[in-house]
Each structure stands twice: as C-alpha cells, then as structure tokens.
Amino acid sequence: MFPITCNAIGDIIAVVQLIRDIVVALDDARGAAEEYKQFVHVLTALGAVMEAVYKLARDSPDDALKSVVLEEVRRCCNDINNAHNSIAKFDRLEGETSVRTSRAGTLFTKLHWHFLKASDATKYAKRFSESHQRLNTYIGLLSHQSTSLLLEDQRYHLSVVHSQSLAARRSADRIEAVALSALQQVSSISRRQVTEETLSRPYFAVPHDRRVASRVQRVTDMIFDSLAPDTPQDQRDRFLSLLAPFLVAGAAFVVHNNVNLEWQATGLWSAICALVVQVLWLQSHTPMHPGYGLENGILLIGLLGEEITVPSHFCSSYKYFQGFLNLFYSEIPDASEYVSSKCYELFKAGTSWLISADNWEAWLREPGNRAEMGLLCIEDPEDDADDDDDDEDGYCPYCGCVCSTRSTSCELFCAGCFPRFRQTLVELDFVRLAGAITAADITERHRGTDVDLALSQMDVPVTAMTTIAQYFDNDYDVAAMAFARKCHRVHVIESRFIDYNPEHILLASQQVVDTLISDQDKFSxxxxxxxxxxxxxxxxxxxxxxxxxxxxxxxxxxxxxxxxxxxxxxxxxxxxxxxxxxxxxxxxxxxxxxxxxxxxxxxxxxxxxxxxxxxxxxxxxxxxxxxxxxxxxxxxxxxxxxxxxxxxxxxxxxxxxxxxxx
Structure with a gap:
C-alpha cells in the first residue's frame, strides 16, 4: 500500500518550501516538482477519505452499501499500488538536496519525471479525483445512517426515561394518597383520645395499667382547677401537649442514671421514639384553619334559624358582611335569590333594632355581638286611589291567607297557619322608579349590559325601606316561595304609589342626565x-x-x-x-x-x-x-x-x- 504522507501541517509547509527551492534552482524544468507534489497531494487526500470511509462502513448496518463502499476502496487501492510502482524512484523530488545528491542528478530526475511519468501521474490523479468524489458521496450516506441510528437510539432512551418518570409519578401519587389517608385517619381521632391512649401505654405498659391515663387526667384537672379554674379544656390540652417533651426528657434522664448500662441504650431510644411520636401527633392535629368564636367573630342567626359564626375579617364593614352572606347562601339555590338581591334584614338578636350601614360601626363595637337575619317579601305595588277606607289586605307569606290591618306597620298573627310575621305599608315613589328604569335603559345600550343587571346594581331608595334593586328582583319562583315559608322571621312589604310633585320630577331627571353624561367620552x-x-x-x-x-x-x-x-x-x-x-x-x-x-x-x-x-x-x-x-x-x-x-x-x-x- 502507498504510504500516506503529509499528516501534519508542518510537513505540508516543509514540502511547499522544498518545491520553491527547486523551482528557483531549475528554470528549465520547474514544472516537474510541482506535478509530483500535486500527485502526492491527491494520494494523501484520497487516503484520508478512505480512512474515514472505513470507519463509517465498519459500523454501518446496511450490508449493500457497505459492500459497494468496500469495492470502491479496493479499486482505489489497486490504482494506488500501480501509481506507486510508477513513481517509486522519484521521491527525491520531495526532499531537500543533500551533498551526496548532485544538482545534475536531480535535474535529470526532474526531466525523466516530466517527459516519461507526468502523463501517468495525470491519469492516476484524474482517477483518484473521481474516486474521491464517489467516496465523499458514500461518506454522506453513511453519516446520514449513523445520525438516524443515533436519533433512534436517543428516542428510545427518552421513551424509557419518560415511562420511568410516569411510573415514578404514579408511585409518588400513591404515596401521597396513602400519606393523606393516614393523616386524615390520625386527625379524626380527638385530642383527648390520643392523650389518653398515649398516657395509657408508657414504655410498653401492660393492659391492666391503662388506668394510669384516667388518673393522670384527674390529677391534671385538679391542678388546673386549683390554680386556674377558668382555663378552657382546649388550653389545658395544649399546655399538656407542650409539657410532654419535657416530661419524656426528664424520664429518660432518670432512667439513664438509675438503670444498668445494658438498659441505658434502650431507655434512650425509647425516649427518642416518644419524642418523634409527640412531634407527629402535634403536626397531625394542627388545625387547617383558625377557630372562630365570640372572641374573634360574631354569632349570626340565619334565615332558617341556624347559628353561623362569622369570622371577624368579614365584619370590618357592612359591605364585606353582605359579601360573606352572598357567598354563604350561594350554595342554597332557593335562598340565593333573596340574598343576592339583598331582600333580607339584619337585627340585633332578640330585638327589633335594625342594623344597617349607618349604625354598623356602633353595633360592632358592642361586646358579644349577636345578629339575626329576617327575610323581606316585597309585594307588587297596587294603586289604592279607589279605596274608600284604610283597610289594607295583606297575605300571609306562609300559607297565603288574607290578613287585614289598619296600621302601616304591625305584627300579624295568621289564623290559618298560626305563625307571626311583620307587615309594613310603604309609599312608593313612582317618579324615581321611572327615572331609574330610564337610566338602566341608557346603561344597557351604551355599556352593553343587561337592563335587569343594571337595575340590580342600583341602591337608589324608592321607598323608606326598599331600593330599586330589591323592587325589581322580587319576582321569585315557586321554590323560592317555598323557602320563604321555612324562614323563622319574615317581613312583608306592601307598597302603594304616591302623588308626585315637581321636585320628584327634577330629582328623577337629574339621575337620567347624570347617567347620560357619564358616557360623554363616547358621544359629543x-x-x-x-x-x-x-x-x-x-x-x-x-x-x-x-x-x-x-x-x-x-x-x-x-x-x-x-x-x-x-x-x-x-x-x-x-x-x-x-x-x-x-x-x-x-x-x-x-x-x-x-x-x-x-x-x-x-x-x-x-x-x-x-x-x-x-x-x-x-x-x-x-x-x-x-x-x-x-x-x-x-x-x-x-x-x-x-x-x-x-x-x-x-x-x-x-x-x-x-x-x-x-
């Protein structure tokens, strides 16, 4: 095989310098060395390509392509051997001229190469160049196959990693579910039960010694009753749970100093296990939300008579309290229609003292606040201009029986179903009602909102006790009326239209103009x-x-x-x-x-x-x-x-x- 030369950059520079010296020395035969050098360079490049092809073909799974590449390499090897035999004696053209080599001999060798072997070198250089191009094509094909195999291998490894990650995630989910289940089971046990069970088995006690727990409980109760009799039971349990680690540490110290050496390690590990159990017990019994009572909230008697403890941060303002009521009754479909339209009243519990936004702050400062909700049933207004007397026919909200009264506000007793309810007759300002409807129509067209939604957001009073929002949201279905019959406190509002005057017209028109001017950015x-x-x-x-x-x-x-x-x-x-x-x-x-x-x-x-x-x-x-x-x-x-x-x-x-x- 022809030896591959020019494997380093320094060798190539040395050969180029040698060629320059030969060209300067021989003016009459300067092309011979260059032709030789070009021939050697072609062989060197071909050898490098062959080496790369061999490495790629060795690892290629395509036998057909591998056989084609090997056949091309064999053909190149035969051409290289023939070319080597033709220029075997002309390697002196590549080296420097020594003392032993005469300038005449070198000149004769150049001429011999130029006239006898240059044509063969050109022929072989052309064949090598063609082989070089074919081998470069094979290198591209082999590289593409190698890249495809590498990508498939990487894809396989990624799929394995993905499946393993899914399996790990499923395992983590199962572990999390088991842990949550265990925590829920532990948290379902009451604090007193855990305390008694822990104290009944100190350091692997026998079953007949479980009476110690009750005795310890009685002793601690006696201590608290003598020192702090007003301490709540929860605070006592909290104190004992905080004192337990110190008791365990003290017991471990006593055991360590009074037992044999062989039992000291057992006592130490028992104390450590007891402390770990105490820590886990405290973590499992940590409340998920703070408790609320009369000391940090208010007690509200709801529409159905249920007792609701309202947290203090919902009582900072009357508006926040109404938002809490909307959220609380949103899950009760029949009650949500009344509460969302604010058809309810708030009273100081057990009295008729009405709580509103004006006196909210004053009522909130009173200690032990208790409030009570009452339902507002607003009847449709009727024109009583044709009535000759003052009798007003009202209807019982529980059974629908007619109840007559001469008072504008009174407590009524229904003879049909025997409950009590309150009925009030109010005067309805129809002019203000017409102005509100007009303003709602303008808002609907300009802002793209529903007219009912616009009316439900208006807190403009139309009577002494009701607003526009309450008046237009009192069209309830059968289910809502059935819910009203369950409420423990109901107030029926009967309304009648009153005569209007120019002042009423002026106030209503001003509301319309204000609504229209509020959208002046849209209209000139x-x-x-x-x-x-x-x-x-x-x-x-x-x-x-x-x-x-x-x-x-x-x-x-x-x-x-x-x-x-x-x-x-x-x-x-x-x-x-x-x-x-x-x-x-x-x-x-x-x-x-x-x-x-x-x-x-x-x-x-x-x-x-x-x-x-x-x-x-x-x-x-x-x-x-x-x-x-x-x-x-x-x-x-x-x-x-x-x-x-x-x-x-x-x-x-x-x-x-x-x-x-x-």
Whole structure:
C-alpha cells in the first residue's frame, strides 16, 4: 500500500518550501516538482477519505452499501499500488538536496519525471479525483445512517426515561394518597383520645395499667382547677401537649442514671421514639384553619334559624358582611335569590333594632355581638286611589291567607297557619322608579349590559325601606316561595304609589342626565340630546301594557324625559354655545330629524290621546327610508322602526285608537 504522507501541517509547509527551492534552482524544468507534489497531494487526500470511509462502513448496518463502499476502496487501492510502482524512484523530488545528491542528478530526475511519468501521474490523479468524489458521496450516506441510528437510539432512551418518570409519578401519587389517608385517619381521632391512649401505654405498659391515663387526667384537672379554674379544656390540652417533651426528657434522664448500662441504650431510644411520636401527633392535629368564636367573630342567626359564626375579617364593614352572606347562601339555590338581591334584614338578636350601614360601626363595637337575619317579601305595588277606607289586605307569606290591618306597620298573627310575621305599608315613589328604569335603559345600550343587571346594581331608595334593586328582583319562583315559608322571621312589604310633585320630577331627571353624561367620552355634546331621545323611544316601547296604569306610567315618563331634555339642552348651551342658540338649531341628520319628530308626536298623543294624534304617530315613518343610509344609520333606522311598531300596537290595545284616516 502507498504510504500516506503529509499528516501534519508542518510537513505540508516543509514540502511547499522544498518545491520553491527547486523551482528557483531549475528554470528549465520547474514544472516537474510541482506535478509530483500535486500527485502526492491527491494520494494523501484520497487516503484520508478512505480512512474515514472505513470507519463509517465498519459500523454501518446496511450490508449493500457497505459492500459497494468496500469495492470502491479496493479499486482505489489497486490504482494506488500501480501509481506507486510508477513513481517509486522519484521521491527525491520531495526532499531537500543533500551533498551526496548532485544538482545534475536531480535535474535529470526532474526531466525523466516530466517527459516519461507526468502523463501517468495525470491519469492516476484524474482517477483518484473521481474516486474521491464517489467516496465523499458514500461518506454522506453513511453519516446520514449513523445520525438516524443515533436519533433512534436517543428516542428510545427518552421513551424509557419518560415511562420511568410516569411510573415514578404514579408511585409518588400513591404515596401521597396513602400519606393523606393516614393523616386524615390520625386527625379524626380527638385530642383527648390520643392523650389518653398515649398516657395509657408508657414504655410498653401492660393492659391492666391503662388506668394510669384516667388518673393522670384527674390529677391534671385538679391542678388546673386549683390554680386556674377558668382555663378552657382546649388550653389545658395544649399546655399538656407542650409539657410532654419535657416530661419524656426528664424520664429518660432518670432512667439513664438509675438503670444498668445494658438498659441505658434502650431507655434512650425509647425516649427518642416518644419524642418523634409527640412531634407527629402535634403536626397531625394542627388545625387547617383558625377557630372562630365570640372572641374573634360574631354569632349570626340565619334565615332558617341556624347559628353561623362569622369570622371577624368579614365584619370590618357592612359591605364585606353582605359579601360573606352572598357567598354563604350561594350554595342554597332557593335562598340565593333573596340574598343576592339583598331582600333580607339584619337585627340585633332578640330585638327589633335594625342594623344597617349607618349604625354598623356602633353595633360592632358592642361586646358579644349577636345578629339575626329576617327575610323581606316585597309585594307588587297596587294603586289604592279607589279605596274608600284604610283597610289594607295583606297575605300571609306562609300559607297565603288574607290578613287585614289598619296600621302601616304591625305584627300579624295568621289564623290559618298560626305563625307571626311583620307587615309594613310603604309609599312608593313612582317618579324615581321611572327615572331609574330610564337610566338602566341608557346603561344597557351604551355599556352593553343587561337592563335587569343594571337595575340590580342600583341602591337608589324608592321607598323608606326598599331600593330599586330589591323592587325589581322580587319576582321569585315557586321554590323560592317555598323557602320563604321555612324562614323563622319574615317581613312583608306592601307598597302603594304616591302623588308626585315637581321636585320628584327634577330629582328623577337629574339621575337620567347624570347617567347620560357619564358616557360623554363616547358621544359629543351635540349628540347627547339625540341619545336621550333615542332612549325615550326605546323605554316607551318596553313598557308593559297589561295594567290600567299604563297611560299614567307613560305620562310620568314623558315628564321625566322632558325635564331631563331641558336640563341637558340648557347645560350644552351654557358650556359649548355662546350665542344662545340650542342644539336643535344646528343641521340634523336624517335619524336625528326622525327622532325629533317621533318624540314630538309621542308627547302630543300622551298629552291628549285622540284619533288624530294616533294617525300622526302612525304616519311618521312614511316619509323615511333606509335605502341611502350608511350602515350605522341603517341599523338605527331598523331599531326605530321596531320601536314604532311596538308602541303603535300598545297604543291601539290600551287607548283603542287605530290611527286610520276617516
């Protein structure tokens, strides 16, 4: 085999320097040494590639590829041997010229190489270059196979590790479950039972010595009764549990000093085991949450008469206490409807002293606080303008029997089911109620919330004892009414409408304007008026036309909206218009013109219902079409068409006018 040379960088530099010396010395034959050097370089590179191919082919599992590679290597070896025989005597061209080698001999060797062997070297160099390229291809294939095998091996090891980790995780889960089960079993045993059992078996005591536990218990009770008779039993047990390690250490010290040497180790290990058992016992009996009593909370008698200990951190404010009640009764479906709408009262236990947000702080400072919950049943208001006397017919919340009274507030005794309950007659401010509904409609459209949700969040009072949220959340189902019959304290609220005055109208309109201005970041000042008109049309279409008070409701709503419109237009004129003109003097869009005409026709009909007013109302939409409107205007136009149809249908059903031309 041809020896592979140029294995180091220094050898290559030395050969290059030698070639430079030969070229400088021989001007007439300078190409011979370079051709020789190139030939040797090709052989060296081919040998390195062959060595790499041998290493990869030796570890390759592909026998077909391995045989092809080996065949190519054999062919290269034969070519290398033939080339070696051709240039065997020309290796002097690679070394330095010595004293023994004459310059004439070296020149003759160069010429001999140049004229006789250069063609063979070129032929072999070309064949070696082709073999070099094929071997490089085989190296790429073998490297790809080796990488694939390595990846499969790594993937297999990863799968093994993953399966082992899953098995370890399952084992850890089983260990955790067993440990939790053991802790639960240990914690289920009472502290007194564990103490008696521990004291009854000191250092492997015999069964007949278990009477020591009771004797020790009696002795400790006598000591506590003589020294601190007011100490609670829990505090006594806590003191004994803390004293136990010192007793064990003292006993171990006595045993260590008074027994033989062979028993000292046994006594020491017994003391260590006793201390470990004490530590584990204390950890297992650590409470998961702090205990609450009258010293760090209040006692509440719930709706069903149950006693509830409320932690002190829920009693810092009246709002936090209401949040606790919502959370506590959320798991009771029938009670959650009442508690979530705040249809309950809080009393000082055993009295009629009402607890509210105003006197919460004063009541909380009293020692031994006890509160009691009472259910509020709010009946729908009725108009008693036609009644000639003051008799008010109420209904028992337990059985539904009629109970009559002449008092505005009194305790009633039902003759049908024999329980007592309280009934109160209150005056309902309908104008404020209409203003709240209007504000809720505005909030619903502007903020995307439900109107019932908006009403449930309003704490505006409409009577002396109820708010808007309580009034609109009193529509309970059969299950909720069945729950009310189980409550131990019930207060029935009967309400009747009262006459309104201009002051009531002004307060309600101010609430509407405040709600509309709160969304001023969405609308400019000039469009707030038209948003109010749009809310007016929507609110009118949503009123229920079943009751005889429908017309009165609409007239009160008209007064509220007109007052709000006047207030809003005046504010806009003062803030944004120095010339004294109103917002209606500016150019209006088609939808704004339609809203203005609908509001004007609606007011005219409500002030004086007639067939002509109904006809004018019905003919408003004839002159408008949504064909050339933008997308947003077309959406508003469709809503106004629906509102107009609803209002027209209600007017026809309530007032009896068809609006047709004679």
């Amino acid at each position: 000042r000039s469009t707030l008026v038209y948003e109010l008109l749009r809310a007016r049309i929507q609110s009118t279409s949503e009123w229920n036309d079943d009751g005889p008070e429908y017309g009165e409701f609409l007239r009160v709503e008209m007064l509220v909206y007109n007052a709000a419109l006047t207030d809003l237009a005046h504010s806009i004129a003062l803030i944004g218009n120095t010339h004294g003109s109103t917002v209606f003097d500016h150019p209006m869009t088609i939808m704004q013109q339609l809203l203005t005409q609908m509001t004007s026709a609606l007011n005219a009909f409500l002030e004086r219902p007639s067939e002509e007013g109904m006809r004018q109302w019905r003919d408003i939409m004839k002159g408008y079409s949504g064909e050339y409107l933008s997308f947003e205007e077309r959406k508003v136009f469709r809503e106004l068409v629906e509102y107009h149809a609803f209002i027209s249908e209600n007017f026809r059903a309530v007032f009896g006018f068809s609006g047709r031309s004679p």
